[in-house]
Each structure stands twice: as C-alpha cells, then as structure tokens.
Amino acid sequence: MAGESGGECNRTNAFVVSARKRTLQKIAKTAGEGMLFSVASFVAVIVLFIFYFVARDAVPFFQIRGFSEFFTSSNWYPADDPARFGAFAIIYGSLMVTFGSALIAVPMGVAAAICLSDILPFSIRQYAKPVIEMLAAIPSVAFGFFALVILAPLLQNNGGPLLMWAWWILVSPFMVLAVIVLSDLLTTKITDQERRQQLHIFFLILFGLLSVFLLFKVGTILYGIQILTGTNALNVSIILSFMALPTIVSVSEDALQAVGRDIREGSYALGATRAETIIKTVLPAGSSGILAAVILGIMRALGETMVVWMASGNSSQVPEPWFNYLQAIRTLTATIAGDMGEADQVTGSARFHVLFAMGLLLLVISFISNLVSERIVVRQRKILSGQ
Amino acid sequence: MKFQSYPVAAYLAGKPTKTRIDIMIKKISLFIVLLALISVAAGAAVNTLVLDGSTTVGPLAKTFAAYFTKKYGVRVTVSESGSGNGAKSLINGSCTIATMSRAMKAAEIAAARQKGVNPVATIVALDGLAMVVHPANPVRSLTKAQISSIYRGAITNWREVGGPNTRIVVIQRESNSGTEESFKELVIGKGVPVTGSAETQSSNGSVKSRVSTTLSAIGFLGHGFVDGSVKVIAVNGVLPTVAAVKSGIYPVSRPLYFYTNGQPSGVVKQFVDLPKSAEGKRMITELGFINR
Numbered sequence: 002m003a004g005e006s007g008g009e010c011n012r013t014n015a016f017v018v019s020a021r022k023r024t025l026q027k028i029a030k031t032a033g034e035g036m037l038f039s040v041a042s043f044v045a046v047i048v049l050f051i052f053y054f055v056a057r058d059a060v061p062f063f064q065i066r067g068f069s070e071f072f073t074s075s076n077w078y079p080a081d082d083p084a085r086f087g088a089f090a091i092i093y094g095s096l097m098v099t100f101g102s103a104l105i106a107v108p109m110g111v112a113a114a115i116c117l118s119d120i121l122p123f124s125i126r127q128y129a130k131p132v133i134e135m136l137a138a139i140p141s142v143a144f145g146f147f148a149l150v151i152l153a154p155l156l157q158n159n160g161g162p163l164l165m166w167a168w169w170i171l172v173s174p175f176m177v178l179a180v181i182v183l184s185d186l187l188t189t190k191i192t193d194q195e196r197r198q199q200l201h202i203f204f205l206i207l208f209g210l211l212s213v214f215l216l217f218k219v220g221t222i223l224y225g226i227q228i229l230t231g232t233n234a235l236n237v238s239i240i241l242s243f244m245a246l247p248t249i250v251s252v253s254e255d256a257l258q259a260v261g262r263d264i265r266e267g268s269y270a271l272g273a274t275r276a277e278t279i280i281k282t283v284l285p286a287g288s289s290g291i292l293a294a295v296i297l298g299i300m301r302a303l304g305e306t307m308v309v310w311m312a313s314g315n316s317s318q319v320p321e322p323w324f325n326y327l328q329a330i331r332t333l334t335a336t337i338a339g340d341m342g343e344a345d346q347v348t349g350s351a352r353f354h355v356l357f358a359m360g361l362l363l364l365v366i367s368f369i370s371n372l373v374s375e376r377i378v379v380r381q382r383k384i385l386s387g388q
Numbered sequence: 389m390k391f392q393s394y395p396v397a398a399y400l401a402g403k404p405t406k407t408r409i410d411i412m413i414k415k416i417s418l419f420i421v422l423l424a425l426i427s428v429a430a431g432a433a434v435n436t437l438v439l440d441g442s443t444t445v446g447p448l449a450k451t452f453a454a455y456f457t458k459k460y461g462v463r464v465t466v467s468e469s470g471s472g473n474g475a476k477s478l479i480n481g482s483c484t485i486a487t488m489s490r491a492m493k494a495a496e497i498a499a500a501r502q503k504g505v506n507p508v509a510t511i512v513a514l515d516g517l518a519m520v521v522h523p524a525n526p527v528r529s530l531t532k533a534q535i536s537s538i539y540r541g542a543i544t545n546w547r548e549v550g551g552p553n554t555r556i557v558v559i560q561r562e563s564n565s566g567t568e569e570s571f572k573e574l575v576i577g578k579g580v581p582v583t584g585s586a587e588t589q590s591s592n593g594s595v596k597s598r599v600s601t602t603l604s605a606i607g608f609l610g611h612g613f614v615d616g617s618v619k620v621i622a623v624n625g626v627l628p629t630v631a632a633v634k635s636g637i638y639p640v641s642r643p644l645y646f647y648t649n650g651q652p653s654g655v656v657k658q659f660v661d662l663p664k665s666a667e668g669k670r671m672i673t674e675l676g677f678i679n680r
Binding site: 075076077078079080081083085090149150153154157229230231232310311314315316317318328329331339340 | 555562569579582597604
C-alpha cells in the first residue's frame, strides 16, 4: 500500500511544472522555432541572392555588347582581339545534349520505375532501388573520365557496330509491340471469325517481315557510320542520361507507389489486366509525380558541368546538319567553367560579364521549366481530383 | 537521478550535478586548445612556398618542390590551374610564385601594379611545343603555314597535306592556357580566330589522351609531355629536339617563367635559382624540358 501511494505522489510531482521550468520551456520553444525559421528563410534568401548577384554581373554585358550578337552569332572568340561573344552555338549545344539525354533517360527511367513499382516482387525491389540510386553517388568527374577515356575511343573505333546494336536492342521490343497491336487493330472490325484469324496471321507475318527488314536496313546504315570524333554530343548525351536516371527512376517510382494499393485493386476488380491497370490507371494517377521526376532529371542534365567539359569536345559550332549528334559541341556550363579562370575583371570586362550572362540564361531556363512543371502538376492534380 | 539519461534537459534545468554534457564540453574545449597550440607551433616552425599556374610547368615545379623540401625542409605546395590563374593568384597575393608558360600580358601587369604587386619574371627553362598526331597517321612533316591553315579552318582534310582522305579533328587548349596563347602567337598570329569546329581540352594530359585515341586528330603539347602514345611531326622540317629548340631553329618554342612579387629574396630566391644549379639542370632535362 505504502509503495503504491509513493508512486502516486511521484506521478503528480511529474505533472506539476515549476514556474522556472515553464519559462525555460518557453525560451527553448521560441529559440527552437526561431532557429528553424531562420534556417528556412536563409535558404530562400540564398536563391534570391544568387539571382541578384548573377544578374548584377550579367547586365553590364548586355549594356556593353547588346543582345543580338550574343543570341544570334556563333563566333565565340572571347580571348581574341577584337573579342567576339556569339553564344548561339553554345546555347544550342546545351539544349541539344539536354534533349538528347532526356530522349534516352526519360523512357528508360519511367520504364524502370514501372518495373520497380508494379512488376518486380517486393523482395527484389528492396535491393534494386538502392542499387539504382547508387548511380547518383558516383561523382561527375568519374563519369567524365569514363566518357573521355573509355566511351570516346569506343565510339571512334567501333561506333558503327555500337550504334547498330543499340538500335536493335532499343527498338526491337517496340517493333514487336507495334506489330502485334497494329495487326490486332486492323482485324477487330471483321465479324467472320475464320476470316479474321486468317487476316490476323497474314498481317502479323506482313508487319513482322516489314519490321525485320526495317531493323536490318537501318542497322546496316548505322553499321557503316564512321564516327570521326568520340567526344561529341552523343557521348555526352549518353553519360548525362546515366546521371539523370537515378533521379528519374527514384522520384517516379515514389510517385507510382503513392498511387496506392486500393486504386490498383479497384482496377483489377473491374476486370482489367495488369498492363491495362498500369497504362490506364496507375500511370495517369502518378503522372504529376513522373513529370516532376522528368523535370528534375532534365535539370540535372542541363546543369551538369564536369562531364560536359571533359567529353563534349568543346567546339563552339552548330553541328552540320543541325541534328548531327556525332559532332563536337560546347555547352553553357562548360564555357563558364573553362573560361572563368582567365576572365578576370581586370582583363577585359565584357569577357568577364558574358559568363554571368550565360549563368543568368541557365538560371532563367531552369526557373521557367520549374514554373511550367509546377503549373502542370497543379493542373493534373485538379483534373484527377475533379474526376 | 531521473535526469541522468537526459543531460541536456538537466543542463537546461540547472541541475547542479556534474552531467555527461559538462564532461563532454570540457573534453572538447581541451581538444580545441590543444589543436590551436599544435597549429601555432607548426606554423612557426615551417614557412611554406605556394606555387600556382601553368599545367606545363607543373611537373617541373613539383619535382623542384620535392627536391627543395628534402634539401631545405621548406614545405612547397604546387597547384596547376593554368597560366592565367597563376597570374591572378600572384596579383591576389594567394601564391608566392606564379608558374607561367607565357609572359604576363600588359593588362595583367597593370592590374598587379594597381594592387601593389610588382611581378618579376625569371626564365626557368625553354619548351618546344610539339605538334602531335596519332601514331598511325602517315603525315611526317607540316609547314608552319599548313598548321596555321588547319587551325584557322582553311584546311579541313588530311588529304590536302599528304595524308589519308579523312577530316582533320583539330584539338586546341582552352583560353586559360599559356600553351594555347603561345601557340596562337607563334603559329597563327595574334587576333586570328581558331576554327569553331576545333575541340578544346583542358590540359596537356587530356590533349595527349585525345590525340592518342583519335586517328585523325592533331594537337600540340609541351615538349615534356610527349611519349610513345603520340607521334611528333616536324614543323618546317625540324623536329623539336633539344638542340633545335636551344638554337632557335625549331619555330614553335617558348620560355617558361617563374613570376615573383618583386625581386626574389631569401627562400624564394633559393627556389627560383634552382634551375641554375647542376641538380636543377638535371631535373629539367629529365622532364623533357630544355635548359636555357
């Protein structure tokens, strides 16, 4: 009995808070909140500061040289006398490798995310996802070294066969799918069962032969290509797509996971197959997250410097013809990195400020695409919740 | 007793007992004091030389540094960030000696004067710029005019200079490089732009690795960087041998510099005078540079 009452006593004591403790707690609360707030606002202020300081040093360039040369000319001779600051080819190169890497990384990344979230068993996914995310931990200079020392000579010496194999491996699954779907679609309207089956088989064979012909024809054309220089837009696009992949896979897999089990089961309950569930239910529901993942991945590719500096060849030219990924290009990031050392305020101001103009351009591009993606995400969410 | 497991709470509540956090703070402060003492002692005992600049002079500076540290016990750090950055470092006072593969420009000297720095040049060695191609390239010799045409984009195919029928992959260095500026000045001429399709590499090493793996490439290297992976071609019929560079017959050669703030004295003078010693001369020759 005595022990029990003692316990009671202790408990009441624990709940009674002395005045001193209360003030201490108040102080701790205010201090903690204040600290968290200042850290959060510090991050926001940093973004504003970067914008301000980059813009402050970029504006003088346009004041000195105007806009037209920077955006329309491809003559980039900042060190020559007279200096010329035509950045069109450089802007074009940046967009080119970003587009190229997105072309490789987005389909691959989204497909891998679907595979991870809806197809692989949980036990495998647990290991596969961290392994893919490990790609993000590889420093970019290691990627650049790989691109320069291994991929570039490989492209030069075995570029044709390599392109052919890539074409075969990447395109043949899509070809098979297309053949099946096409012949299915062309025969659904026919009511006569026997005739339909005959026609179906006929179309399968016809399209099958056609696609095999196409595969081999394009393959031989690609086989014959001799790549002159291995440090080119293709090399950079491939490496950048590897670097963007972990972001795209990881974020879109999270988005697909967030769709939830109940929606998937609802779809199955309505009699949908797994493919139908993925394509018609899960992907639309997760599309805003996937879009965010894609934008993040593309930003990674646009802002990457080291790999591009090492492996793009850094030639200030618009390739000939304009879609030729097998020629050397130069990007905004690599130009900033490469020319910053020499371009001091003391040795010619336009040369210094032009790099900030490029930085501002990069900032503006990423800012706009972030805004656009935000808009699309919001709209998508509205549409989905409206239904 | 209850607070024992929450030292922070105990500390905040003003408990008089000696908690773990107290002990920890004591230990940490002791450690910091010790660290400060050690670093002060170390700073007083050893004064350091800081070298920054050309990637061409880099290997030489590093060898000198290792020798100098061993002989005089003076710590020397060497960075290779390009001649332009070397000049900048000297102007900003962040290095003692700027290593450069070109002479300082008038604008740089003016900027230095403005900041109260008086750059003084000491010639360390001579360096021939070797024109290099892939070992499988049959071309053996080019004239200076041909090289100039190639870099200006007037000649774009090896066939035009007696080679196979392939496009020429022109490789240059970035604008930060003293080697690039020397090459432009010696071969193309000042103010003449290099073709836009020329690839840009950031160091002697990466130029070498690109040329050694690209069949149709042409590039230029500091003489000391040449090895069996690339083929040196003659310019105007002269190969960049020691004798040819020393006598001035080889047309693409330049001096390498150590720039100091004011006339070098003390340890700096000892370092800058290394190339004059027999040991220094031996190291210069060993690294493929040429004694003056």
